[in-house]
Amino acid sequence: MEEGSPHRRGLGDWAIPVIALFWVAEYLIVTTVDHLASATAILFLPRALICVSGLVLSLAITRMRGRSAAGWRIIALPAFALLGAFLQTSVDYGIFRLFAPEMRPRIDGTIYLADTIHWFWIYAAQLGIVFSLDYSRAVADHERRIAVLDRLAHQAQLRALRYQLNPHFMFNTLNSIATLVRRGDAETAEGMIEDLADFLRATLAVAPNEDIALSRELELQALYLAIETKRFPGRLRVEMDVSPESARALVPSLITQPLTENVIRHAVAGSRASVLLSILARRVEDQLHLTIANSSPDRGTDAKGMNVGLTNVAERLRVRFDGECSFSAGLQPDGGFAAEIHLPFVVAR
Known part of the structure; x- marks a missing residue:
């Protein structure tokens, strides 16, 4: 017994x-x-x-x-x-x-x-x-x-949701590299391959259901955005406004990945003008407020890829925090698009 x-x-x-x-x-x-x-x-x-x-x-x-x-x-x-x-x-x-x-x-x-x-x-x-x-x-x-x-069950569900990111991201990145190869820009394509290797090495070291510091999360996004900056030279600008205190907060690993991908696919890729992708993080009482926004009007709210990304983020937050967080996304009064995450402010001990 x-x-x-x-x-x-x-x-x-x-x-x-x-x-x-x-x-x-x-x-x-x-x-x-x-x-x-x-x-x-x-x-x-x-x-x-x-x-x-x-x-x-x-x-x-x-x-x-x-x-x-x-x-x-x-x-x-x-x-x-x-x-x-x-x-x-x-x-x-x-x-x-x-x-x-x-x-x-x-x-x-x-x-x-x-x-x-x-x-x-x-x-x-x-x-x-x-x-x-x-x-x-x-x-x-x-x-x-x-x-x-x-x-x-929660851990298994979080792993499943987290692993959904990998095929999506790989398809986008390999497509970008293929585009550069077709253009004959071998040097930039080689740089993107190196950036992709760095990104995969870093992300594979993170457990799918692990919470990581926001500073580490943004380091991973910087690797991804370095790839996309090469794909869209002059059309993607990135600004991060993260307070030192909020940088220590724990967030689900790669929770911002679908949001930055949506900016690339539905704002940068569909615009001829320069698009600003901004990431803002602040502590508000006992919560972390994290905002990912872009300066271009949303061009793909009804697109399947947009909905999949937003649904993935919303579901991961729901499973992980069980109602103790909120997530919203939509057009802004100035014409841009923003996604906002409010979750409990917790730091690693």
Whole structure:
């Protein structure tokens, strides 16, 4: 059986100290008071033997609880308690007739029934504690398993979303290199290949579900933008306005990649004029506000590539932060297009 299960057997069973403590309390609270009142020293021995026998019976009955379902335990609890009560009453009579026969000269039906009812509640109480702790531990174990599975599912989903970037990016970059080769610009194409190698080397070293510092995220984007700057000389300008404090904030790795790609595909590639791509990051109270904007009117809001990129970012943020962040994208009053990410401000420790 798996370690940590609430029904694990052996001397390490957590029910042993619970039951032992129960019987110690039974002896101290009930029998000690009786001893002090009776002033008969010999009663200490039979009372102690009764508690020891009760401990043994309780442990034996507790081992019988098994791995039954909660519904069965509702039936099993009174049945086990009744079994323990009858056995304990019989042991009780046997011990007293052996050590203090004056206490139990003969078996009287009424007294026997009264003693059985007394022991029934004793066993019902301790088994109720054991069964309740069993249930609470089972629930805690179930919730822990759900939490582990949920975390693994989130990690798998984040990896899947993150890996969607690679084919998209590779297609765009290789297409840019092919364009330069067709133009006969071998030197620029060679430089782009080197930049691509640097970018892939850097990005492959980052785990898909890892959070990285914004400064590192922007270093990776700088490698990508160096490639696109060669593809669109004179048509792409990049500005980064990132406060030193916000540069330390953790963000999902390559979360800005689809946004910068959209600027290239839907603003720079479709414009003859120079386009400014700006990245702004600030800490606002307990949040990081990150904005990726461009100065050209959006030309591809309905394009499949644009929607895929924005959906990817929105879904990664939703899975990673579970409602503790926001993402919006759209045309700006000045005619540009901007995407804004607000997420919890957390720095690496």
